[in-house]
């Protein structure tokens with residue numbers, strides 16, 4: 001199999017937006033997320049996206065923000081010494097409300113324990129551990145999730161209710177996989193982003209009014225998913241003349257494309273919030289993908305004209321508490337080719353401030 005690596009922003013964007021390339025990112029993790037919106041293509045994919053759109057309505061986004069506002073201090077009290085479990089537990093509350101698992105409360109540690117192996121298995125393609133072991137652990141966690149965390153029947157506006165109303169689209173197995181995708185999508189990358197932004201700001205502090213731009217700049221420099229795979233469905237000649245043959249696979253390198261000087265300037269490798277970017281680009285580059293598979297949850301992260309995005313709320317609270325890396329406990333990277341941590345210990349100014 002030939003695998004061309006795509007590093008220019010223009011080529012990356014053209015491939016991701018083209019319907020002449022198919023999704024190829026998730027073969028090994030198919031037992032967990034096969035058949036979900038992430039891996040579908042063509043008209044069936046479009047139909048699935050439309051069905052899922054209500055989960056990102058303006059009302060839904062406001063509700064997720066409320067959940068984070070209500071549960072943040074408790075998560076900080078329980079997990080405030082390490083940004084990885086903290087980020088995961090905050091976004092678990094959001095995911096649980098989106099999926100329809102109800103208020104997690106005291107059930108949070110139990111779900112957190114299942115989340116670790118699930119997240120590793122959903123991204124097994126990138127794991128540096130034995131892939132068969134990672135998948136087996138993930139499938140065991142998934143089985144425990146199904147038995148221990150049933151969706152609340154009839155809870156309005158949730159993924160579970162939406163799927164229950166469309167048995168023609170989701171049978172039981174497909175519904176469990178979609179839940180696993182949403183659980184992973186709303187926790188994994190968000191926890192990674194929280195670590196990267198606190199880490200970056202600890203080295204290059206910015207005033208509060210620059211935080212939205214600092215978040216976007218962190219997203220650009222550290223895309224949690226470093227590459228997306230696609231397969232050409234026909235011979236495709238890209239606008240710059242590059243020919244990709246039918247059947248050829250391409251790895252769209254988001255990390256490289258997001259540092260393309262043609263779009264982000266000669267100092268594209270630098271952390272410079274608020275930088276000017278080429279007209280066609282977003283400040284976070286291709287971190288949320290582009291085209292048909294563009295991240296469904298982007299507005300949760302970056303906000304909209306009416307909601308600021310949950311990260312700003314979390315960051316603002318952590319900054320109030322004086323968050324900084326713990327000099328005595330070094331961060332631990334996860335066993336994966338993605339740039340992600342298993343642990344990022346921090347200190348907060350004082351435990352009384354944690355809202356306990």
Ligand code: HEM
Pocket residue numbers: 023025037038039049181182185186187189190193223224225228229286287288289290292293294295296297298300301
């Ligand atoms: C920092 C946070 C996030 C990042 C960096 C991120 C990144 C991405 C990327 C790169 C894709 C495209 C995958 C591809 O083209 O193959 C994607 C798709 C997706 N994301 Fe996100 N995501 C984030 C947060 C979220 C959240 C909070 C949700 C909420 C549930 C979410 C749900 C999804 C879904 C459902 C898809 C599949 C869409 C489709 O294939 O049509 N993501 N995400």
